[in-house]
Amino acid sequence: MAERMLKFTTVARKTPEKRAASERNGDFHEIYADFIDAKATEQASRCSQCGVPFCQTHCPLHNNIPDWLRMTAEGRIQEAYELSQATSSMPEVCGRICPQDRLCEGNCVIEQSGHGTVTIGSVERYLTDKAWEMGWVKPLVAKADRGQSVAVIGAGPAGLSAAERLREEGYAVTVYDRHDRAGGLLIYGIPGFKLEKEVVERRTQRLADGGVVFKLGFEVGRDATLQQLRDQHDAVLIAVGVYAARDLTAPGSGSQGVVPALDYLIASNRKTLGDEVPAYDSGELNAEGKDVVVVGGGDTAMDCVRTAIRQGATSVTCLYRRDKANMPGSLREVANAEEEGVTFEWLAAPRALQGDAEAVTGVRAIRMRLGAPDASGRQTPEEIDGGDFDRPAQLVVKALGFEPENLPQLWSAPDLKTTRWGTVKADVRHQMTNLDGVFAAGDIVRGASLVVWAIKDGRDAADAMHRYLMTKTGAAALIAAE
Ligand code: FAD
Ligand code: SF4
Numbered sequence: 001m002a003e004r005m006l007k008f009t010t011v012a013r014k015t016p017e018k019r020a021a022s023e024r025n026g027d028f029h030e031i032y033a034d035f036i037d038a039k040a041t042e043q044a045s046r047c048s049q050c051g052v053p054f055c056q057t058h059c060p061l062h063n064n065i066p067d068w069l070r071m072t073a074e075g076r077i078q079e080a081y082e083l084s085q086a087t088s089s090m091p092e093v094c095g096r097i098c099p100q101d102r103l104c105e106g107n108c109v110i111e112q113s114g115h116g117t118v119t120i121g122s123v124e125r126y127l128t129d130k131a132w133e134m135g136w137v138k139p140l141v142a143k144a145d146r147g148q149s150v151a152v153i154g155a156g157p158a159g160l161s162a163a164e165r166l167r168e169e170g171y172a173v174t175v176y177d178r179h180d181r182a183g184g185l186l187i188y189g190i191p192g193f194k195l196e197k198e199v200v201e202r203r204t205q206r207l208a209d210g211g212v213v214f215k216l217g218f219e220v221g222r223d224a225t226l227q228q229l230r231d232q233h234d235a236v237l238i239a240v241g242v243y244a245a246r247d248l249t250a251p252g253s254g255s256q257g258v259v260p261a262l263d264y265l266i267a268s269n270r271k272t273l274g275d276e277v278p279a280y281d282s283g284e285l286n287a288e289g290k291d292v293v294v295v296g297g298g299d300t301a302m303d304c305v306r307t308a309i310r311q312g313a314t315s316v317t318c319l320y321r322r323d324k325a326n327m328p329g330s331l332r333e334v335a336n337a338e339e340e341g342v343t344f345e346w347l348a349a350p351r352a353l354q355g356d357a358e359a360v361t362g363v364r365a366i367r368m369r370l371g372a373p374d375a376s377g378r379q380t381p382e383e384i385d386g387g388d389f390d391r392p393a394q395l396v397v398k399a400l401g402f403e404p405e406n407l408p409q410l411w412s413a414p415d416l417k418t419t420r421w422g423t424v425k426a427d428v429r430h431q432m433t434n435l436d437g438v439f440a441a442g443d444i445v446r447g448a449s450l451v452v453w454a455i456k457d458g459r460d461a462a463d464a465m466h467r468y469l470m471t472k473t474g475a476a477a478l479i480a481a482e
């Protein structure tokens with residue numbers, strides 16, 4: 001084994017080829033190529049096969065990283081894929097968009113020893129892309145019909161991961177989503193340059209082919225109450241994500257040209273998918289030829305600035321009230337945005353939007369500094385007197401984060417317990433809410449989080465629902481026998 005592994009001292013860290021900014025700025029295709037076979041094998045061989053693998057500990061799915069790296073290094077690609085998919089419902093998605101620098105790779109001991117982390121995410125992506133190419137990804141085959149049905153509300157990564165496992169166990173699974181396509185933020189939030197749409201679509205197609213029923217354009221709250229779904233199914237999973245966008249409070253925020261991030265991204269993603277998008281064609285949600293200011297420092301803001309570059313904006317500026325070290329978005333994506341021509345104004349926030357109600361023309365920004373830490377330990381940004389500056393803007397995108405919608409009210413479910421942040425309360429051990437047979441998973445429980453956590457929660461919730469439903473049938477059989 002040692003011959004094939006531990007090569008980190010002789011083999012340099014290499015990520016897959018990245019397209020030059022001048023080329024990638026002109027389209028919405030992914031910017032990284034897949035590893036070629038030899039590179040994946042070579043990069044996997046850098047792993048030192050730690051006895052206590054911190055990469056695995058810090059992967060939310062506890063993926064068996066050292067073992068699938070070893071198999072890859074040994075050329076046992078199909079086996080490596082099988083092992084990798086055993087703990088993840090979408091390894092190729094996580095390999096593309098996990099913030100690895102904060103999770104597995106950020107905790108690789110080789111990184112700590114100064115040799116550059118093993119490129120775990122790229123190998124993970126390679127394995128599953130190869131599996132799709134070679135036909136190793138098996139169709140979803142359900143076990144014998146159990147005569148019980150489940151409703152999954154929300155076709156994002158949490159809902160899809162749960163649907164897959166529940167269908168495998170033999171339940172009739174119906175996934176309800178208010179959008180016209182499945183995928184949640186994977187399809188309508190995250191742009192193609194990070195995650196191409198086909199990668200998501202082949203996953204949802206596999207579920208549909210395996211008998212998962214998708215009821216799209218179906219909004220719980222409008223088309224049914226929670227109780228109505230509960231009455232129709234033996235168990236229900238709430239996996240609806242968080243969609244109440246935080247708003248700008250600066251004067252002038254209501255002007256034409258000041259738009260919510262998700263509206264902007266959905267329009268762009270629909271265009272990539274080939275849809276008619278009048279608000280894009282009219283210029284309302286299109287950055288072409290405009291100076292653009294994006295307010296925020298998370299993944300959403302990064303996706304907006306990079307989308308604006310690709311739409312042909314004249315200039316793109318990101319205003320974030322903290323500094324680079326304290327931004328929530330992935331540093332890899334910031335580096336990509338900088339290469340693509342985005343200007344970052346760290347420690348800056350909008351004081352007022354200029355122009356009139358008909359059209360925004362610019363942003364007056366104030367300089368900030370980081371003050372004393374708040375209760376969570378994060379330093380609070382404070383305004384600096386006299387630090388105002390102006391940026392021209394005919395399009396301002398608000399990317400300040402998301403909170404849960406008021407589900408008890410919208411769904412006529414006043415008894416559904418939520419936290420003081422509005423997230424749904426679910427028991428940490430069995431993911432069940434306070435309503436019998438109603439479970440919850442993903443962002444709606446955690447607050448805005450990551451795809452990998454949504455997948456983990458969806459899988460855990462499915463297992464808990466399976467246990468719950470088996471207990472129910474067991475109890476029913478006992479009653480029948482009496
Ligand atoms: P979602 O993906 O939000 O899916 C919820 C689904 O529920 C949606 O399809 C929605 O239409 C549906 N729904 C909502 N309400 C109803 C209703 N009443 N009736 C029926 N259906 C309903 N994470 C990463 O790990 N890496 C990234 O690079 C990354 N980039 C991001 C970029 C953007 C722009 C955004 C917004 C988020 C990003 N995230 C990223 C976070 C990640 O997308 C989320 O954490 C993840 O998608 C949450 O999964 P979910 O299944 O809980 O919810
Ligand atoms: Fe790393 Fe994410 Fe893959 Fe886990 S799922 S190994 S954190 S890329």
Ligand code: SF4
Pocket residue numbers: 046047048049050053054055056065066069107108109110118120
């Ligand atoms: Fe390999 Fe790094 Fe994980 Fe250790 S921490 S097992 S070197 S990938």
